[in-house]
Amino acid sequence: MLANRKLILAHFWLAFAVFGVALTLGAWQMFIRSPIGTWLSNPELYYRSLTAHGTVMGYVFPTLVAMGFGYAISESALEQRLVGVRWAWAGFWLIVIGSIMAVVPIAMGRASVLYTFYPPLIGNVFYYLGVVLVVVGSWIWVALMSINLRVWRKAHPGAPVPLAMFANVAGSYLWAWTAVGAALELLLQIIPVAAGLKATIDAGLARVFFSWTLHAIVYFWLMPTYIAYYTIVPRAIGGRVYSDSMARISFILFLVVAMPIGMHHTFADPQVGAGFKFIHSAFTALVALPTLLTVFTICASVEIAARLRGGRGMFGWIRALPWDNPMMLALAFSFVMLGFGGAGGLINMSYQLDASIHNTQWITGHFHLIFGGAIVIMYFAIAYDLWPHLTGRELIELRLIRTQLWLWFIGMIVTTFPWHWVGILGMPRRMAYFDFSDPAIAPQALSVTFSAIGGFIVLASGILFLVILARGMRAPEAAAGPYRFALAVHQPATVPVALNTHALWVALMIGLTITNYGYPILTLALTEGTSVPAVYVGAQ
Amino acid sequence: MSAEEIHPDSAEVAARIERRWATIAVIIIVGMALLAAFAGIHRATMPQPRVETTDPSRLHLSGEFVESNLGSVLEANGNVTVRAIGQQYSFTPACILVPADTPITLRATSADVVHGILIQGTNVNTMLVPGYISEQLMRFTRTGDYLMPCQEFCSFGHEGMWGKVKVIDKTEFAGRAKGGGRLSCVGQ
Numbered sequence: 001m002l003a004n005r006k007l008i009l010a011h012f013w014l015a016f017a018v019f020g021v022a023l024t025l026g027a028w029q030m031f032i033r034s035p036i037g038t039w040l041s042n043p044e045l046y047y048r049s050l051t052a053h054g055t056v057m058g059y060v061f062p063t064l065v066a067m068g069f070g071y072a073i074s075e076s077a078l079e080q081r082l083v084g085v086r087w088a089w090a091g092f093w094l095i096v097i098g099s100i101m102a103v104v105p106i107a108m109g110r111a112s113v114l115y116t117f118y119p120p121l122i123g124n125v126f127y128y129l130g131v132v133l134v135v136v137g138s139w140i141w142v143a144l145m146s147i148n149l150r151v152w153r154k155a156h157p158g159a160p161v162p163l164a165m166f167a168n169v170a171g172s173y174l175w176a177w178t179a180v181g182a183a184l185e186l187l188l189q190i191i192p193v194a195a196g197l198k199a200t201i202d203a204g205l206a207r208v209f210f211s212w213t214l215h216a217i218v219y220f221w222l223m224p225t226y227i228a229y230y231t232i233v234p235r236a237i238g239g240r241v242y243s244d245s246m247a248r249i250s251f252i253l254f255l256v257v258a259m260p261i262g263m264h265h266t267f268a269d270p271q272v273g274a275g276f277k278f279i280h281s282a283f284t285a286l287v288a289l290p291t292l293l294t295v296f297t298i299c300a301s302v303e304i305a306a307r308l309r310g311g312r313g314m315f316g317w318i319r320a321l322p323w324d325n326p327m328m329l330a331l332a333f334s335f336v337m338l339g340f341g342g343a344g345g346l347i348n349m350s351y352q353l354d355a356s357i358h359n360t361q362w363i364t365g366h367f368h369l370i371f372g373g374a375i376v377i378m379y380f381a382i383a384y385d386l387w388p389h390l391t392g393r394e395l396i397e398l399r400l401i402r403t404q405l406w407l408w409f410i411g412m413i414v415t416t417f418p419w420h421w422v423g424i425l426g427m428p429r430r431m432a433y434f435d436f437s438d439p440a441i442a443p444q445a446l447s448v449t450f451s452a453i454g455g456f457i458v459l460a461s462g463i464l465f466l467v468i469l470a471r472g473m474r475a476p477e478a479a480a481g482p483y484r485f486a487l488a489v490h491q492p493a494t495v496p497v498a499l500n501t502h503a504l505w506v507a508l509m510i511g512l513t514i515t516n517y518g519y520p521i522l523t524l525a526l527t528e529g530t531s532v533p534a535v536y537v538g539a540q
Numbered sequence: 541m542s543a544e545e546i547h548p549d550s551a552e553v554a555a556r557i558e559r560r561w562a563t564i565a566v567i568i569i570v571g572m573a574l575l576a577a578f579a580g581i582h583r584a585t586m587p588q589p590r591v592e593t594t595d596p597s598r599l600h601l602s603g604e605f606v607e608s609n610l611g612s613v614l615e616a617n618g619n620v621t622v623r624a625i626g627q628q629y630s631f632t633p634a635c636i637l638v639p640a641d642t643p644i645t646l647r648a649t650s651a652d653v654v655h656g657i658l659i660q661g662t663n664v665n666t667m668l669v670p671g672y673i674s675e676q677l678m679r680f681t682r683t684g685d686y687l688m689p690c691q692e693f694c695s696f697g698h699e700g701m702w703g704k705v706k707v708i709d710k711t712e713f714a715g716r717a718k719g720g721g722r723l724s725c726v727g728q
Contacts, residue, residue: 044696114693120670121653121695203654204669243558267587268656268665270649270672274587278580282573292565296558350576352585355663359656359691426660428691431699440660440687490551523591532596532670535628535653537695 002072002483003081005390007088011068012383012390014092015061016466018099022056023462025049030415030455035436035445037452043432047112050430052103054115057371059134060099062221065379066175067091067141069224070168072386074145076483077162077231078152084144091144094137102130110538114430116214117182117190119206122534125194128186135179142172160495163244164231164485167251171223173506174216174255177513181212181262193534200531204271205524211262212517219258219287221371225334225378226251229298232385234486236327239305242297244488248499250297253290256508260516261287267351268358271530276520277351283516284349291342295335302331304489326401330381333409337373341366344420362423365416372458373412377405380465387472388480395472404468407461415454418447585663592673596651599625604673605649611722612637614714623722624648626655626668626690629697633724635704639713640683646676656691659705667692680707 002008029049031037040046075082082088104126105111111123149161149169161169185206192198230247234240241247263280266272303317311317322328344366347353357363384401388394395401422444427434436445498504524530580586599605605625611633612622620642625632627650638644648657650668657674658665666674690701706725716723 043699047693047696047698112696118654118693202671204672207654207669243554246558246562266667268667270588270667270669270674271591272587273591274589277587278577281576285569285573285576288572289565289569292568293562296561296565300557346572350572350579351587352576352579355585355665358665359658359667426658426687426689428656428658428689430693431689433699438687440685489554527591527593529595530593530671533652535695 002075002389004071004075004085004088005392007082007085007092008068008072008386009390010092011064011071012386014096015064015068016383016469018056018064019061020462020466022053022061023459025053026057027455027459029053030452033431033433034448034452036449039433044109044112046432047114047430048106048109051112051114052106055102055106055131056099058115058217059131060095062224062371062375062379063134063138063175064095065382066171066220066224067138069227069382069386070141070145070172072389072483073164073168073227074148076389077164077168077485078148080148080152080155082144083148083151087140088144091137091140094140095134098130098133098135098137100130101133102127105130108538112537116210117185117206119185119190119193119201120203120532120534121537122190122194122201123537125191128191128194132183132186132191135183139176139179142176145169145172158494160492161500162485163241163247163488164227166248166500167223167227167230170251170255170502170505171220171227173502174223174258174509175220177506177509178213178216178220178259181209181214184212185209199534201534202524202530203532204269204530205521207266207269208263208272208517208520208524211265212259212513213262214265215262215284216258218367218371219254221375223251223254224382225375226254226294228378228382228385229294229331229334230301231485232382233298233327233331234301234305235484236385237302237305237322237325237331238308239301239486241486241488242300242304244490244492245495245499246293246297247488248495250290250293252499252505253293254287255502255505256512257283257286257289259509260512263516263520264349264354267354271524272520276516279516281349281351283512285346288342288346288349291338295338298331298335301486302328324398324402326384326398326405327381329402329405330377333405334374334377334381337369337377337409337412341370341374344369357423359429360423361427361429362420364429365419365423368419369412369416373409373416377408377412380405380408383465383469386483387469388478389483391473391475392477392480393472393475394478394480395468396475397468397471400464400468404461404464407457407464411454411457411459411461413454415451415458418450418454422447422451588675590675592675593671594649594673596649596670599649599651604647607632609722611724612717613722614717618642620644620713622646622648624657625651626657626694626701627651628653628694629690629701631657631688631690631701631703633703633726635706635725635728636688637706637708637713637716637723637725638680639710640680640707641710642679642713644678644680646678647673649673653694654692655694655701657703658689658691660687660689662686665691680705683707683709 311320
């Protein structure tokens with residue numbers, strides 16, 4: 001049984017509580033800007049809600065899930081009590097304080113700048129300081145993951161690091177480095193202006209800094225999901241991981257190539273030249289590689305499970321899978337959404353196709369399908385799988401769990417498919433309302449209505465999820481035994497150093513970031529006269 | 541595992557299948573990157589090559605984006621240049637007038653915060669970042685009215701920031717351009 005159950009439960013409960021709040025705000029936003037809602041008399045309320053939704057869903061919720069899951073992995077995969085528990089609690093409380101510090105100015109309408117900041121718009125300084133505290137809290141987790149692995153290595157010289165921990169530490173390093181972009185933007189540019197020390201800011205440079213964070217953060221959100229694919233799903237459905245080394249290669253590829261590709265977010269920006277846009281576009285194609293490898297390995301691992309259960313034939317084995325097992329269901333839904341979302345991502349990656357949908361509702365639909373769909377549904381699965389080990393009680397309402405997963409899947413599809421469609425029609429993002437009486441906008445009304453209905457299905461599923469977890473705290477006690485991860489078909493006795501350590505890959509990640517970001521950042525920083533007056537939000 | 545006893549070479553078979561898939565995946569990736577490069581060069585859909593800067597606090601005083609220079613102008617070579625600015629919460633000119641079947645260069649910037657120009661039903665789509673000039677080449681094949689919303693959050697009035705593009709016949713545009721000056725369809 002896990003030793004630090006309280007610590008892990010605290011992370012998960014806080015994560016899912018703020019998730020519930022942000023989900024409710026999201027559903028309200030879908031409703032209020034749809035034809036079934038009435039026009040908002042004060043559009044500013046919409047942007048408060050949008051800022052809170054993005055800040056919680058982007059920074060607080062996935063970070064807490066990754067941290068709680070990371071501590072659980074460290075204890076169970078390494079079979080070693082967590083080193084630095086006090087520091088872990090310090091990180092947790094920093095996130096609590098940071099979140100409150102950020103949310104208060106948002107609620108007061110003093111920081112309606114959205115979670116992507118958008119300077120020269122400048123909000124209340126405490127909003128940014130709150131976000132910084134959240135990130136600093138998570139950096140404590142990064143350090144702890146590294147330290148725990150080091151302690152384990154000393155006790156087990158030369159032994160293969162368990163896959164779950166290898167991936168977990170890779171994810172933590174990715175986060176540490178990708179957060180640096182936004183940290184530089186906040187510390188060097190935004191906070192001095194928000195604190196009144198400066199009155200001008202280079203908006204173009206800020207956008208480049210933010211793009212450094214904005215793409216790889218998605219892979220940080222993705223890490224717990226991929227760890228679950230490789231190390232939980234095969235065990236939960238009675239199979240084996242097809243290949244341990246391919247799994248390690250996939251996580252290494254994420255670590256190395258998730259970072260130097262962020263400028264595809266600035267394809268339409270005037271402050272970046274065409275050359276670097278092309279380089280980043282090509283690197284973005286590269287990041288599809290670990291996902292393609294993962295799809296193969298996981299499908300093969302699932303097939304192994306099916307054949308061990310007596311599945312036969314080219315495709316007949318699919319029927320032999322344990323479809324009543326929530327983990328199987330979650331994986332299938334996650335893969336379907338990953339497939340559609342990934343295809344959309346390949347479209348966004350090319351400058352030529354991106355021009356048609358840049359900053360339209362297509363993009364919002366895209367990342368909700370990938371993050372809200374493929375990634376978050378596996379967060380649910382992780383929580384369900386870990387819960388008995390954290391509470392010492394069994395989750396018995398499997399039917400309810402399956403209903404919750406089905407609702408989330410259906411809701412996400414109903415929400416995001418029409419969302420993509422109106423994006424193709426050219427509907428812009430981040431608008432508090434649309435004039436559906438305009439004949440040019442009227443054709444989008446039906447799609448937006450469907451999206452809003454999908455939003456409510458998703459909300460219902462989210463509430464059900466919280467209810468299931470809460471009831472799980474009061475279920476009959478049952479010893480869950482030690483928490484185990486999936487084994488590979490050919491469990492490695494030794495692993496090459498390159499696939500067992502991170503140093504080389506971290507160096508490559510930093511090196512590629514410098515080659516792909518160094519020159520654009522330096523030239524922008526050295527260009528004179530690009531700082532523009534700040535525009536304060538909520539100022540009278 | 542018992543499978544290993546039955547098939548002693550199973551690890552090798554598994555690795556071979558895996559390598560094959562990895563090769564296919566790499567071919568797909570390289571193919572996509574080449575396709576993007578080809579489309580960019582062959583169809584000439586490339587981002588603006590140069591980074592140009594401008595001072596947003598002096599836009600109204602002198603230079604390319606003074607008010608009298610905003611709008612569409614027919615150049616000597618028959619091409620059209622459109623100059624526009626975005627500010628909280630409108631575009632100037634609010635209605636852009638252009639001819640059909642003509643190469644058009646859109647040059648635009650922002651006077652305050654980050655905005656974006658998106659012309660619905662086309663792939664004309666660019667950010668307006670204060671301090672920098674955005675340039676985009678475009679060509680309309682169909683006459684008519686197009687909506688042109690701001691596509692980037694620019695604070696509380698963002699949802700009300702909609703401009704228009706009116707595409708008219710080439711000869712009609714040439715007739716209107718005879719008088720000189722800068723054309724727009726504001727108030728029409």
